[in-house]
Amino acid sequence: MLLTIDETRYDDAHQRDCARVAALLSDGESHSRPHVGEALQMTSTTTSRVVADLMERGLVIGEAGEKSGRGRPAVQFALNPLRLGATVIHISSRSLLGVLVDLSGRVIQRLGADVPTNANNETMAAAMRGLVTALVGQCPPGMAHMGTSVSVAGVVNVRDRTWLITSRWPHIRNLDLAAALATVTPVVVVCRHLDAEIAARTIKDAADTRDSTLLLHWGWGIGLAYSIDGEPFMPAGDPFGEIGHWRFNMLEQRPCGCGNHGCLETAAALWALLPQLRETWPELSEDEEIVAGQLTGLDLVARPEITTALHLVARSLANVCRLLFPRRVIVTGPFIGNLGIWDAFEDAFQAEGVMGGLGLPVLVADRSSEDYAIVGAVRPLLNLGLETFIRS
Numbered sequence: 047m048l049l050t051i052d053e054t055r056y057d058d059a060h061q062r063d064c065a066r067v068a069a070l071l072s073d074g075e076s077h078s079r080p081h082v083g084e085a086l087q088m089t090s091t092t093t094s095r096v097v098a099d100l101m102e103r104g105l106v107i108g109e110a111g112e113k114s115g116r117g118r119p120a121v122q123f124a125l126n127p128l129r130l131g132a133t134v135i136h137i138s139s140r141s142l143l144g145v146l147v148d149l150s151g152r153v154i155q156r157l158g159a160d161v162p163t164n165a166n167n168e169t170m171a172a173a174m175r176g177l178v179t180a181l182v183g184q185c186p187p188g189m190a191h192m193g194t195s196v197s198v199a200g201v202v203n204v205r206d207r208t209w210l211i212t213s214r215w216p217h218i219r220n221l222d223l224a225a226a227l228a229t230v231t232p233v234v235v236v237c238r239h240l241d242a243e244i245a246a247r248t249i250k251d252a253a254d255t256r257d258s259t260l261l262l263h264w265g266w267g268i269g270l271a272y273s274i275d276g277e278p279f280m281p282a283g284d285p286f287g288e289i290g291h292w293r294f295n296m297l298e299q300r301p302c303g304c305g306n307h308g309c310l311e312t313a314a315a316l317w318a319l320l321p322q323l324r325e326t327w328p329e330l331s332e333d334e335e336i337v338a339g340q341l342t343g344l345d346l347v348a349r350p351e352i353t354t355a356l357h358l359v360a361r362s363l364a365n366v367c368r369l370l371f372p373r374r375v376i377v378t379g380p381f382i383g384n385l386g387i388w389d390a391f392e393d394a395f396q397a398e399g400v401m402g403g404l405g406l407p408v409l410v411a412d413r414s415s416e417d418y419a420i421v422g423a424v425r426p427l428l429n430l431g432l433e434t435f436i437r438s
């Protein structure tokens with residue numbers, strides 16, 4: 047379920063009852079008034095008062111249900127997902143994708159904006175403000191805009207809502223996203239793209255497969271997210287999982303966008319490999335989705351730079367597994383769609399082992415999912431917005 051409501055956060059009994067009813071109705075189904083009262087152990091008077099209040103405020107809508115037997119049909123109530131909306135800014139290769147999402151998590155509008163490679167903080171901030179303003183202008187009648195979630199690729203301090211560095215736009219440094227968007231949206235939430243994606247993936251998983259999952263993205267940049275029992279592991283909102291900037295002696299001559307030399311990304315990220323690959327295949331795109339399709343059919347595994355890349359990524363991943371001991375590793379990104387690369391990568395990872403007789407985690411290749419990333423990014427904002435709405 048997308049919405050999670052923490053009853054303990056309400057001191058006022060009526061507001062708490064409103065929150066409980068909203069939580070029950072957030073399953074997207076219709077419920078009758080007697081069913082709501084029974085499910086939540088509320089008297090019929092309380093149920094009627096709460097439902098009437100939520101209907102008056104437009105969060106709940108009612109309609110006559112199926113007629114069964116004699117008498118008038120019972121009225122069925124449901125949450126009105128169009129009452130509250132939120133915007134998400136998502137990074138897609140070198141462009142921004144802005145989406146407007148309703149309370150059920152459904153995307154109802156999407157807009158793109160290209161941002162040139164040489165963009166600085168001000169250019170990026172202006173592009174983001176433009177997207178949010180355009181999306182808010184497209185809210186359906188009656189929808190209140192709760193705020194904006196920015197899902198960031200690169201190194202980010204979630205707590206300070208500051209985008210520190212990104213290999214896609216090298217001139218962006220320490221961009222204060224909350225300040226950048228303050229004039230166009232009431233609330234700004236910042237998350238790391240991979241944390242949002244792993245959160246949404248584990249919501250969908252059955253409870254017994256949720257324990258300790260690692261998500262490794264091997265694409266334009268290289269990074270990972272980790273989740274335990276369905277909760278992303280984010281130590282106090284500081285940066286996490288930047289294995290793309292782990293350094294290797296054999297790469298020490300190579301400069302990285304982070305300011306150091308010798309980072310894993312300088313040998314294995316798409317940004318580093320693309321110029322070499324384009325000498326043979328000039329048509330290769332820098333868009334991860336497009337290049338994923340282009341790479342599938344190519345004979346890449348024989349190329350020495352690819353062999354080096356996949357061995358370094360496999361060794362880095364095995365080192366992470368000796369630190370976090372995940373049960374499962376999901377690997378995403380454009381390279382692993384190439385069967386030759388995936389087979390060689392799996393072999394290299396197996397050869398690494400973890401430690402002694404300890405079993406290796408299950409390795410799963412999957413597509414990067416924009417849908418997961420958007421749902422994961424907007425979820426905290428929907429919960430926060432609903433709480434603010436009920437309190438107001």
Ligand SMILES: [Zn+2]
Pocket residue numbers: 290291302303304305306309311
């Ligand atoms: Zn680096």
